[in-house]
Amino acid sequence: MIQFQNTLAFARELDQQDELSKYRNEFHFPKVNGKDVIYFTGNSLGLQPKSAQKFVDDIMKDWKELAVEGHFYAEKPWWDYHERFAKPLSKIVGALPEEVTVMNTLTVNLHLLMVSFYRPTEKRFKIICEEKAFPSDQYMLASQVRFHGLDPKEVLVEVKKRDGENYWRTEDVLKTIEETGDELALVLMGGVNYYNGQVFDMETITKAAKDIGANVGWDLAHGAGNIELKLHDWDVDFAAWCSYKYMNSGPGNVSGVFINQKHLNKKDIPRFEGWWGHDKERRFLMEPEFIPMANAEAWHLSNAAVIAMAPYLASLEMFDEIGMEKLIAKRNLITSYLEFVLGEIAKEVDSSFEIITPSNPKERACQLSVFLHGEGRALFDYLMESGVITDWREPNVIRLAPVPLYCSFEDMYNFGQLLKAGIQKKN
Structure with a gap:
């Protein structure tokens, strides 16, 4: 000590x-x-890695010299640029490489994932979240509920802190799960609360919700690159995170996604679909029927935003090294x-x-x-x-x-x- x-x-x-x-x-x-400066706001926006400039410049140079051919002939071809993230990110979030990808931004991805994992029925329709979650999560959850023709006041169950206390107790989350019972469709919470910095016991909460038949997702905006995660082992259904806080990818940059292996390689799962989620080997055959990628990339809609992804890849080199x-x-x-x-x-x-x-x-x-x-x-x-x-x-x-x-x-x-x-x- x-x-x-x-x-x-x-x-x-x-x-x-x-x-x-x-x-x-x-x-x-x-x-x-x-x-x-003494910089204490890496929980909002991480500092710029010095290596990020070269990663961006490389793409700009390839665009200048190769134009559209950069998709296939750049040093890091653009058409599979996103694939470089799966292995290093899987180590950071405790996943299999096929369970991880990067695309879009955080709230966009949470919406896309709820399409797949919030499927309310007449009996099972409630969602548990934490009291005063980050506003974007609150808006996202309420709008998803309304999209299904339901009333957020009847669907959203907020776990509250006890009077006079500054953080949540795990036993109160578990009690809420138990009391909601077979009406519970989904638990979707922030793994680390943005306001007080509390890390939730994700393993215990996930198990309790799975035991009563609910799906479980985590918003890891403040968790990825910051805490130990074992998403696969914990049997989490899905998670998403931004990359610009602890992982230093630049303002408003791309989001990481985790989708549990058991949900992969399925044609019948409810999902919004797009060209880049189609089987890579058949993508340019322009077929009318969607054939999903066998990994988390099946949730991709469009081709990779490589200029945005470049600083993230630069930062991940350090994470992988350390x-x-x-x-x-x-x-x-x-x-x-x-x-x-x-x-x-x-x-x-x-x-x-x-x-x-x-x-x-x-x-x-x-x-x-x-x-x-x-x-x-x-x-x-x-x-x-x-x-x-x-x-x-x-x-x-x-x-x-x-x-x-x-x-x-x-x-x-x-x-x-x-x-x-x-x-x-x-x-």
Whole structure:
């Protein structure tokens, strides 16, 4: 057990011992006052990998020199560009390569997957989600329910936090599943809550829902590239995630998709279909009948957006080189050190910081959400002006994501000193 110290020397010692510290130099950092920022918003948009530019430039060069022939004769041919993601992504989300693909964007993919996995009947029609899910998920779920001619108020069952508590209890999710019983058609929740950073017990929740005959899907926007996932082993039916947060693919970029092996290679599964989901070997025969790919690519509609995919592929090279085990180990250490620094600064300024993210490492990942009691927006503004890029959520929460790929322990120490200075300046 490391005995933390809130000193610059100790933080630098941790950085010297960190075998991942070299990857910090593989990213571009914005600058404030001529210095690299302390970047805490990788849970919203990851930094740009320096290698991303070349991946994009390669495609632009091939487009310039080969035009349409780039689909087949580029160094990385465009017509199968997306296939390069299956193997590295399968390691990140705990899947078989054939269960994973990339296409579209996150909410688009969730809609497409609900076409297949939300099939309400007169008896089984309810959906369980978490209270105050990310707004896009709320809109998506309600619109899907209305599409089926049903009333969201009668269909959507929200699992609530207990009064006075800041995060959900697994037993309350399981109780809701049990009480909904054979009316439950689908559980679709965020694997990591965007607001408080809580990691749900996906394995236990999935098993409980499957045991009563429901389908299970997970929105892994804040999970992929951040936490240990075993989607195949957990028997999850489907999942989707964006790539621009912890996996650094660029703003609004393509989404990853997982579809369990048991649902693959089926012609009769309800699904919206398009040209690029058709059997690859017969795609250019222009046949009228859809023959699905035998893998998750059967859910593709259109050809790959290769320019958008290029930065994602660049970032995945680093993930494949490092492996999730090492990333998670550093994530746990640097998040714990940040928690320690917050506690020390609170003592020094006689203030109260309430961390609303679970303290149990198994229930949190690369985010601490902090209530700044007695502090207002002015403190957040001071931090931003001082080169700390963080995230403000009403009424007085800052979200801090010390991403292990590019954040340093020295960042954590320096943040604490700036936080202290901001509070002292106000007072």
